[in-house]
Amino acid sequence: MRSLLLVALATGFVTVAGCASTPHKESTGEYFDDSAITTKVKAAIFNDPGLSAAEINVETFKGKVQLSGFVNSQEKIDRAVSVARSVNGVQSVHNKISLKQAP
Incomplete structure (x- = not known):
């Protein structure tokens, strides 16, 4: 009887822990907002x-x-950042654009 109770409690804890959200997930609304942006x-x-x-x-x-x-x-890097910042809904712009190496 006691082992059955422990199994039930362990199952409950695993189920509840699996339902916890992570801070890196987006809601459906955020996903669509980000897609639109x-x-x-x-x-x-x-x-x-x-x-x-x-x-x-x-x-x-x-x-x-x-x-x-x-x-x-x-100049193209700066222009791309400026254009992105001007779009409605953009909170910030992280620039990872690199210059092409000369041949």
């Missing part, structure tokens, strides 16, 4: 004549945009 930033970069959307990757998590990729000049 990513799409808007990509569109803004695509529509900027001085930038190439093929060179710049955009990811968003909880309104924080990360830019990555390789471009030919520091």
Whole structure:
């Protein structure tokens, strides 16, 4: 009887612990908001004549945009960051864009 009670309690604890949320998960609403922000930033970069959307990757998590990729000049890096910051809903921009190495 006592071992049955211990098994039931252990099962209950494991079940409750498995339901705990982690701070890195997004809610469904946050996921869709981030997807919309990513799409808007990509569109803004695509529509900027001085930038190439093929060179710049955009990811968003909880309104924080990360830019990555390789471009030919520091001016393009600065412009991409500026364009991303101008998009509605962007809380911050983390720049990981690198300069291409000269051949």
